[in-house]
Amino acid sequence: MKIFNSVKEWKKELSQLKSEGLSLGFVPTMGALHEGHASLFKESLKDNDRTLVSIFLNPTQFDNREDLNNYPSSYEEDIKILEDLKVDYLFSPAYEELYRDNYRYSCRENKLSQILCGAARPGHFDGVLTVVMKLLNIGGAQKAYFGEKDYQQYLLIKEMAQTFFLETEIVPCPLIREKDGLALSSRNRRLSSEARQLAPTFYGLLNSGSSREKIKKDLSKAGFKVDYIEDYHMRRFGAVYLEEVRLIDNVPLR
Ligand code: PAF
Helix, strand or coil, rough: EEEECCCHHHHHHHHHHHHCCCCEEEEEEECCCCCHHHHHHHHHHHHHEEEEEECCCCHHHCCCHHHHCCCCCHHHHHHHHHHHHHEEEECCCCHHHHCCCCCCCCCCCCCHCCCCHHHHCHHHHHHHHHHHHHHHHHHHHHHHHHHHHHHHHHHHHHHHHCCCCCCCCCEEEECCCCCCCCEECCCHHHHHHHHHCCCHHHHHHHHCCCCHHHHHHHHHCCCCCCEEEEEEEEEEEEEECCCCCEEEEEECCC
């Protein structure tokens, strides 16, 4: 796998790829890779001649410094996962490379980004959309893959790509769950073994078909701190805290 830290060096490789007529798929990540990410890489590897993955822990999408500092990181293991899967390229820039403007410029959506996860995390989706706009422009891929676990993020990125006439097609990939139903997430690593045992109850209740009020009550009783349980776009969305770890999930509405 070839690793790039500089936009200029990657662009040189990209021109070469294009001159050879090879197709490129792209999966942006923040690292701490797991099977959910691997499913996106596999989809891209299947669909394209070459696959690019980025690892960049994007500070502008964290509304809370502690959450950023506690975000898991496992660069060496991540490289091994990418190499084992035969991913072709890794783009792993420093903050200064990606944010040469020090975040003076940003992308902002002012409706969907303000509800669900956006309501409790001010500026979160501005940070996500800004970094994804940068990464899609740098990546230069025909297709980019995003997981449906972050369904609100996927919708916002898809609409941003349409709105700004980006050339990259945004491809959704199904949410991957542990056997006990817990949605895969890098944040799951931060759960104690006790909390990890309790965590699948979140999915169980979200998918129970009960009223939103009853789900909230049952979650609180079970020991979760509920941020929201909301229905939107034919899906039921939820966010909870377990031991200060934020878990999100969504299921098709029954
Ligand atoms: O879903 C993520 O991992 C991040 O929000 C993304 C899309 C890589 C942007 O930093």
